[in-house]
Amino acid sequence: MSHDQIRLDKQDGIALLTLYRPDRMNAFTGEMMQEIVAALDECDADDAVRAVIFTGHGDKAFCAGADLGAGASTFDYDKLGDASDSPVAPDGTIDWSHPLVRDSGGRASMRIFEAKKPVLGAINGAAVGIGATMTLPMDARLASETARYGFVFARRGIVPEAASSWFLPRLVGIANAVDLCYSGRLISAQEAHEKGLVQSVHAPGALIDAAIAKAREMTAHSAPVSVALTRRMMWRMLGAPHPMSAHRWDSRVIFARGRGPDAAEGVTSFLEKREPNFTASVANDYPWFAEFEDAPPYS
Secondary structure, eight states: OOOSSEEEEEETTEEEEEEOOGGGTTOBOHHHHHHHHHHHHHHHTOTTOOEEEEEESTTTEEEOSBOOTTGGGTTOHHHHSOGGGOSBOTTSOBOTTSGGGSOHHHHHHHHHHTOSSOEEEEEOSEEETHHHHTTTTSSEEEEETTOEEEOOGGGGTSOOOTTHHHHHHHHHOHHHHHHHHHHOOEEEHHHHHHTTSSSEEEOGGGHHHHHHHHHHHHHTTSOHHHHHHHHHHHHHHTTOSSHHHHHHHHHHHHHHHHTSHHHHHHHHHHHTTSOOOOOOOHHHHOOOOHHHHTSOOOO
């Protein structure tokens, strides 16, 4: 599939998704959001892809935030849309369920959250606004020494988006989250590392190789379906009200996985001291276990 505002390159089990708007510092648009969603759909359906790495084109920016080309109307989505299909009625009431009300950065963020493969960020430069918040649902964030993070929303008269009010405090703690969002100040890669926003900092020329090495470390010896299920379980349990919720999911997924070929292969390969050959397919065999959602909790 061809894309205009991103590039997607697959090699040796890794998909490198590059935000690609060279003349706009990879600034985010609705079209870019749609291409990110489509690319992740493609990667989830491709069993040859074990992990996805996001980066930005060039050496200045990962993503400079929302494209501000519309000037003062940039965030007035009602004015940017078709006047005949507006969420604002003539009497001033707003249809909050209207598609134009939905945050496009949040659509990208939620698609990353829903990914079945590990998603990593190789933050190669400025990551501002949505350029910062889209990285929060990623499983790891590695930064170039030249990277800068900025949650600049209050400085633009808006508020944090892309579900960052849920993700950011869980990554850096509430005190750091409010400091970064109230002030809107830019922070260095080193400060981002100290706060836990990124896991490691690298020389610019070493960043992509480090991200690929990390992706391989996370996936090379593990069953793809197990990784996909573990990703789903870990992220969702961040908001669980009680450990019993985790126990309920753990029990059912362990039972289901234990009956399949991957569990037998995992044990046999260990006993035979060889690399495993897992055969279950994320594209075809990944179970959603929807029935677990309504199952009664254990007493």
